Amino acid sequence: MKQDKRARRADEIEAAAYAVLEEKGYAGLTMLAVARAAKASNETLYRWYGDKTGLFRALILGNVTAVQATLDQAQGQSPMTTLRAFGPALLAMLLGPRAVALNRAAAADPTGDLGRTLSESGRDTVGPWLGRVIARGIEDGSLPRADVSEMIETYFALLIGDTQIRRVTGAMEEPDADWIADRAERALTRTIALFQAAQANSDLDSAGHRP
Structure with missing residues (x-):
């Protein structure tokens, strides 16, 4: 019960942090400002998060919770089923208002610390997991033979493209679930098609059948 109470309080503090971030930007995201907005003590924030960077990291990790839940639910499912669930969850998170606020803060940081x-x-956590799913798909034949890191980069490029930048700059509104599902399916289908073609060409070369 005590742990549940702390989790609820942390959610309230982090919601207050997003409100401060959206109103004042990262420069105005002080521990004191968040404490006041959350009606919490400054001491609690420093004890739980360490410092402003620790709070920012907690906001990032909290934002990927939905994606992590999808990954957890996908345990034991086929690679293709997992990828079809993963794409929309990741894209919805990346293009949501909280991710936009975090990316705007990182872009405004001259030190580059927030970007790192x-x-x-974010990506450095999700990427290795995605690599393991793709490797399983290659092993069971549901995905074409390919360099796993190249397939990850291609998939991310087709899935995300310039949408994050457009959201951060305000050139794009938050898309609806149908748009996200359609883009995620097209990204996966095109990634597979590209690497199937590359595999076919490689097989022709190996067999000596290329004209």
Whole structure:
């Protein structure tokens, strides 16, 4: 019960942090400002998060919870089923208002520290997991033979493209679930098609049948 109460309080503090971030930007995201917005003590914030960077990291990790839940639910499912669930969950998170706020903060940080924190707690965490799913797909034949890292990069490029930048700059509104599902399916289908073609060409070369 005590742990549940702390989790609820942390959710309230992090919601307050997003409100401060959206209103004042990262420069205005002080521990004191968040404490006041959350009606919490400054001491609690420092005890739980350490410092402003620790709070920012907690916001990032909290934002990937939905994606992590999808990954957890996908345990034991086929690689293709997992990928079809993963794509929409990741894209919805990346294009949501909280991710936009975090990316705007990172873009405004001249030190680059926030960008590194965002990468370490986001893509650098999801990427290795995705690599393991793709490797299983290659092994069971549901995905074409390919370099796993190249397939990850291609898939991310087709899935995300310039949508994050457009959201951060305000050039794109938050898309609806149908748009996200359609883009995720097209990204997966095109990734597979590209690497199937590459595999076919490689097989022709190996067999000596290329004209």
